[in-house]
Amino acid sequence: MTDPSDPSLPTLLSTALLAGAGFAAGLVDAIGGGGGLVSLPALLGVGLPPPVALATNKGQAIFGAVASFASFWRRGGIDRARAPLGFVAGLVGSVLGVRALLAMRPEPLRPVVMALLIVAAVVVLAGRARAPVQAARPRVDPDGTRGAVALAAIALGLGAYDGFFGPGTGSMLIVAFTLVFGQTLTRASGNAKVVNLASNLAAFLLFARRGTIIWSVALPMAVANAAGAALGAHLALRRGDRLVRWVVLAVVTAVVIKLGADMTRPAG
DSSP: OOOOTTSOOOOOHHHHHHHHHHHHHHHHHHSSSSSHHHHHHHHHHOOHHHHHHHEEEEHHHHHHHHHHHHHHHTTTTTTTTHHHHHHHHHHHHHHHHHHHHHHSSGGHHHHHHHHHHHHHHHHHTTTTOOSSSSSSOOOTTTTSSHHHHHHHHHHHHHHHHHHHHHTTTHHHHHHHHHHHHOOOOHHHHHHHHHHHHHHHHHHHHHHHHTTOHHHHHHHHHHHHHHHHHHHHHHHHHHHOHHHHHHHHHHHHHHHHOOOOOOHHSSOO
């Protein structure tokens, strides 16, 4: 449990800067996923231990996830009939991921994550130069039994990854929904918010129960994150697939660079 009187905790100025990072994270995450790449390094940068930084990051991210989900839901950007399955599978996956995180170190997973993100970047780069007006022909019928199985598997697997490690989850969800179900990037971004909300909620509840979230930091970041997420969802729905594509590419590239740097950094 974190002691709020610990002098190593962020100062008022650091908290204000972290709130700015929270806004940027919410904005990026709502458009193309990967907001944790902004917020988590910021929390680590002010000196928080990794477990506390991860927990506090989930404490602020849940508010942005709710705001982003609500924006897409109100504007009809989510497939409502399939949302409950994606939510439950993402929730269960995240619980498994958080429990695994508490039992082991995430470093061995990084090479696999890098490979997945590089594949995701190639997939997005190889997409049509112009955003499709309608969804492409799906490889799996999203309304059939195979579609339900595929959705559950994607949400469970990436929900577990989000609970265990996290970077790039939203981007990988978008690419998965685009490839498997033939959705446009904008539609896939909306549907990804269902799984993101579930995985963030599960991690948030588990970390809060353990008392590892620093609320004096998480709450200001949460307000800023929610504002950024609402703006990002609005921009994604208004600007369409071209904006989503470039944000996804930027996030995937940044995550690969960060993980590569982490792998080459000497242990200390």
